[in-house]
Amino acid sequence: PSSVPHPPKKWGRCGRISRTTTPLHFLTGARTAPQAAQAQADPQPGAPARLRPATPPTEGRVLEAPARYLAATLPTLTEYAQSLETLGGISPLGQSFCRWDGQTFHKVDKPTEKGLYEITSASGRKITALLDGVGIWRRGEWYGLHFLQLHEKGLLLGAKYDEHTWQLALPADQRPPELHERALVLCSGLLPRSQGAWLFYSNVPPQVAESVAAALEHLT
Numbered sequence: 001p002s003s004v005p006h007p008p009k010k011w012g013r014c015g016r017i018s019r020t021t022t023p024l025h026f027l028t029g030a031r032t033a034p035q036a037a038q039a040q041a042d043p044q045p046g047a048p049a050r051l052r053p054a055t056p057p058t059e060g061r062v063l064e065a066p067a068r069y070l071a072a073t074l075p076t077l078t079e080y081a082q083s084l085e086t087l088g089g090i091s092p093l094g095q096s097f098c099r100w101d102g103q104t105f106h107k108v109d110k111p112t113e114k115g116l117y118e119i120t121s122a123s124g125r126k127i128t129a130l131l132d133g134v135g136i137w138r139r140g141e142w143y144g145l146h147f148l149q150l151h152e153k154g155l156l157l158g159a160k161y162d163e164h165t166w167q168l169a170l171p172a173d174q175r176p177p178e179l180h181e182r183a184l185v186l187c188s189g190l191l192p193r194s195q196g197a198w199l200f201y202s203n204v205p206p207q208v209a210e211s212v213a214a215a216l217e218h219l220t
Helices: 033-038 066-072 077-083 142-152 178-185 206-217
Strands: 039-044 047-053 085-087 096-100 105-108 115-120 126-131 137-139 160-162 167-171 193-195 198-201
Touching: 066 178, 066 206, 077 142, 077 206, 115 142, 126 142, 142 178, 178 206
Parallel strands: none
Antiparallel strands: 039 047, 085 137, 096 105, 096 115, 115 126, 126 137, 160 167, 167 198, 193 198
């Protein structure tokens, strides 16, 4: 863009990494063998390689700026919490409970306070669930539940964003909910790079950074 907005409020400056200056095309979803054979593979640890077609794709659906669209429609943390799957009544009989205190799980006699719990049945099956302030149990993916609890306890540290290199960094132990992270990953087609205590997301436009920041900071 001809002009680049300032970084999102409360977000500091992170290190340097080059941003993409030309249109970036990569394959998402199901990939056919011919598509994979003709694409350039960019390996990444722990995940399938990013596949970049040699020429702009002519088959399938081409999504323009999917990260920007998704980021603009992300739920706030309050909306995200309310959308989680609800569980029926969980009886303390025959089950053990451990409550997360911000760093680890500690065994408790019964779930009397709201928070994040690890529940173990008599058969040894474990689930992680969130008990809200009105006694409703909610279930979701680990990163989302963990992030909600960090926010609730005021333990979130500031993220960093560089408006010149389009790099966004989050503390590794406060990975955002998968839905919100998807918007960041779609910017480059790559999972975040782990370095020390930080996760680095590359090629994140200011508009996407602003939208993700707004969604993650709105918890009432």
